[in-house]
Amino acid sequence: MVLLPSPSALPEFKVRLSPPDLSPWRDGNTGIAGVTTRDSHRPGPHVALLSLMHGNEIAGAIVLDSLMRAGLTPSCGQLSFCFLNLAAFDRFDPLRPTASRFIDEDMNRVWDEAILNGPRHSIELDRARDIRRFIDSADVLLDLHSMLWPSDALILSGVPAKGRAIARAIGTPSLVVADHGHANGRRMIDYPRFARNDTPYTACLVEAGQHWEQATVDTMRSSVAGLLRHLCVAGPDAPLPPVPAGGPSRVATVTTAVTAMTPDFAFVQAFRGGDIIARRGTLIAVDGDVEIRTPHDECLLVMPSLRPSRGHTAVRLGRFE
Numbered sequence: 111m112v113l114l115p116s117p118s119a120l121p122e123f124k125v126r127l128s129p130p131d132l133s134p135w136r137d138g139n140t141g142i143a144g145v146t147t148r149d150s151h152r153p154g155p156h157v158a159l160l161s162l163m164h165g166n167e168i169a170g171a172i173v174l175d176s177l178m179r180a181g182l183t184p185s186c187g188q189l190s191f192c193f194l195n196l197a198a199f200d201r202f203d204p205l206r207p208t209a210s211r212f213i214d215e216d217m218n219r220v221w222d223e224a225i226l227n228g229p230r231h232s233i234e235l236d237r238a239r240d241i242r243r244f245i246d247s248a249d250v251l252l253d254l255h256s257m258l259w260p261s262d263a264l265i266l267s268g269v270p271a272k273g274r275a276i277a278r279a280i281g282t283p284s285l286v287v288a289d290h291g292h293a294n295g296r297r298m299i300d301y302p303r304f305a306r307n308d309t310p311y312t313a314c315l316v317e318a319g320q321h322w323e324q325a326t327v328d329t330m331r332s333s334v335a336g337l338l339r340h341l342c343v344a345g346p347d348a349p350l351p352p353v354p355a356g357g358p359s360r361v362a363t364v365t366t367a368v369t370a371m372t373p374d375f376a377f378v379q380a381f382r383g384g385d386i387i388a389r390r391g392t393l394i395a396v397d398g399d400v401e402i403r404t405p406h407d408e409c410l411l412v413m414p415s416l417r418p419s420r421g422h423t424a425v426r427l428g429r430f431e
Contacts, residue, residue, distance in 0.1 A: 120417060123258070125204040125322040129168050130175040132193055144193040145244050146178065154187025157343050158248035159334060161191075163218045163255060163298070165198020165210040169318065169326045170254030173334060180349035187343055190248070192241065197233055207322060208258065218253075219295025223302060246303060250276065251313035252337050253298055254330050256321045261383020261413050263329050266315040268299045270307055277314045278359045279340040282332040285384070287412055289364035292423050317413065362410045362428035370418040372398035381425075383413045395424065 138145040147156075159177075161170030174191045183189065193199070195217050201210040214232035226239060245251070263283035267273035269290055277286040291300045297315065299305065304313035316333045319326035328351075336353050338344035375397045387394065387409045394411070395402040402424075410428035418424035 120208055120258075123207060123322065125207050126324060127168055127172060127322045127327065129199070129202055130172050132171065132175060132196070132199075135175065135178060135191065135193060136196065140190075140244060142241055142244050144196050145190060145241065146192075147188055147190040148183045149188045150184040150186050152186045154184065154343060155249040155341055156188040156190065156247055157184070157338065157341060158190045158192060158245070158251045160194060160251065160253045160298070162194045162196065162199050163253060164212060164216070165195045165200075166202055166207055167211075167254075167256045167321060168199070168202065169256050169321070169323075169330055171199065172327050173254065173330045177334070177349065182344075182349055184338075184343045185345035185348075187249075187341075189338075189343060190244070192244070194241065195234065195237065197237070216295065218297045219292065221296040221298045221301040225295075245298070245301065248303075248313075249311055250337070250341060251298070251304065251311075252280075252334065253313065253315040254333070255315055255317050256319060256323075256326045257317050257383065257413060258321055259383065259414065259416050260320060261317070263319045263326075264317050264383075264412070265333070266299065266317065268297075268305055268313070268315075270305060270312075272307075272310075272312045273299070273304070273314055274361060276312045276337075276340075278361065280314065280316075280333055280336040281340075281353060281359065282336050283316070283318070283329060284359050286359050286361045287364060287410075287426070287428055288361065289412070289426055289428075290367065293367065293369045294421055294423075361431045362412070363431065364412060364426045364428045366405050366427040368395070368397075368402055368424045368427065370397060370420050370422055370424045371400070373420050374398050375418050375420075375424055377414065377416060377425075380416060381411050381414045383411060385411045385414075387411065397424075 217234035267277040318329040335350040412426035414425040
């Protein structure tokens with residue numbers, strides 16, 4: 111059995127994008143830094159577009175900055191643009207692009223009400239508390255992310271059927287993955303406002319491709335266009351790309367989330383997100399003395415992290431509907 115090496119250092123990743131100038135949007139117009147809301151003064155949903163949950167995922171910030179500069183306004187309801195972790199973004203260095211994901215902790219693991227209401231503090235947790243009242247006003251939320259390791263683009267819908275429905279309506283990316291999130295904390299799409307079945311509010315997370323690639327920016331633009339046109343929030347003259355024609359979305363449900371339990375976790379080969387393992391019981395990784403095997407036939411590998419840290423998600427395993 112051949113295992114991938116587990117060096118302490120990550121490989122070098124090329125940065126093919128330049129960080130946008132966010133100075134026009136830093137103050138916002140809502141009383142919350144980095145949050146700008148444009149109001150049509152007509153009935154309709156409040157749609158929130160989010161970027162920079164992680165400070166080095168600059169593609170989403172590029173998309174929102176360009177749409178704001180182009181004058182995108184809603185034809186009904188309200189449309190908000192949010193730049194989340196500005197403190198980490200300000201530390202982005204193309205020579206060390208993985209170092210500015212966050213400052214103290216992952217902002218996308220703190221969306222548990224007990225944590226938000228609790229006593230501890232960090233830069234990311236305090237920022238989450240600052241924007242919480244804005245999040246509590248959103249009817250539909252689209253959180254724009256990118257990925258470190260090679261993977262097909264996808265939309266994470268969370269568990270509720272309403273999340274899966276809005277993800278399919280967005281249309282791009284065409285792969286929708288329903289999952290319970292991570293063992294080490296709740297994402298914003300898992301926040302009760304969006305994750306409970308007894309509320310009408312919905313959130314999805316787009317993983318649009320690898321960090322720092324133009325194709326990732328293009329996918330995000332199409333995702334935003336798909337959402338705003340589905341909700342009839344964007345008028346015919348909106349500065350958005352056409353929604354590409356495509357077949358129906360494929361939907362997979364995560365059956366197993368594999369968390370690295372030792373520092374010796376290693377995959378047997380350099381899998382790519384979106385790979386499908388044909389046979390149940392196929393060995394894909396070793397975690398110390400524990401073998402990780404596929405739990406069913408036609409097993410989808412969702413965003414394998416080829417250098418997972420102990421206690422973090424190494425890969426999610428999905429079954430197609």
